[in-house]
């Protein structure tokens with residue numbers, strides 16, 4: 354039977370109530386063991402639990418946590434056959450995407466999971482998440498990639514989004530089929546097409562000034578958008594646009610500011626605000642102008658994966674044309690083209 358290492362980073366799954374609301378709590382391994390005492394030990398792989406320090410509400414997560422996770426994975430990579438990361442749901446899609454980009458090709462599965470209701474509370478989904486992730490970790494058909502298991506599904510990590518604040522089926526991947534469906538049995542509709550290989554464990558250089566998002570909306574301030582684009586610390590920007598990737602032009606002024614930023618070497622990635630579908634820059638004249646301004650069409654990448662991809666690539670030291678090239682194509686199956 355495979356051996357699994359479970360990394361507990363915090364999140365609702367292990368939280369307990371306090372007068373201020375739920376807070377992350379240590380000692381999850383013991384609590385899990387008590388809850389699993391009745392489970393048939395022969396149906397689950399052997400696993401160890403490692404608690405990260407500090408345990409966090411994932412809303413507090415910064416990219417430094419990704420480096421810490423990668424370092425722990427590197428330390429234990431040879432000793433285990435698969436890895437489960439227990440993570441808060443708020444930023445789990447960002448972390449799963451970021452780790453997929455940092456680690457690159459994998460020869461073992463890394464499965465993120467969490468829960469909407471803490472372990473031990475009535476109707477908690479925590480045990481289901483843990484047991485599902487463990488069974489998937491031990492399953493020979495589970496792909497060697499960073500994935501996210503939640504409720505009844507296994508999703509590609511860099512395609513996943515938190516879609517529901519309340520629903521127990523909180524995650525989905527609207528632009529990509531599920532990797533596996535967990536019903537009475539576990540079915541894998543298609544084998545993963547990602548190449549497997551030895552992971553890269555090099556930490557990224559964290560620069561919290563480098564990446565920003567510019568969400569477009571009726572009534573937005575051109576002055577503020579221009580100030581952001583002119584900011585000298587900016588290295589990568591997600592242009593969060595309408596429909597198939599359309600911007601408002603402010604009679605060319607926003608386009609000019611985008612062009613100037615691109616010429617300064619800022620990587621501009623166009624991501625649609627639509628929950629499903631892809632950017633087609635050029636379907637409308639407004640969008641076509643973005644091609645001239647040096648904006649890269651983000652295909653059907655999610656906002657979370659776009660932010661993670663920019664943060665990781667910039668943190669790996671990519672610049673200028675090399676950065677733009679890496680952004681223009683899928684790295685780890687995060688977008689369709």
Ligand code: ASP
Pocket residue numbers: 363364365366409410411412440441442443444467468469
């Ligand atoms: N705020 C929590 C977190 O992301 C929410 C959760 O885990 O569901 O850590």
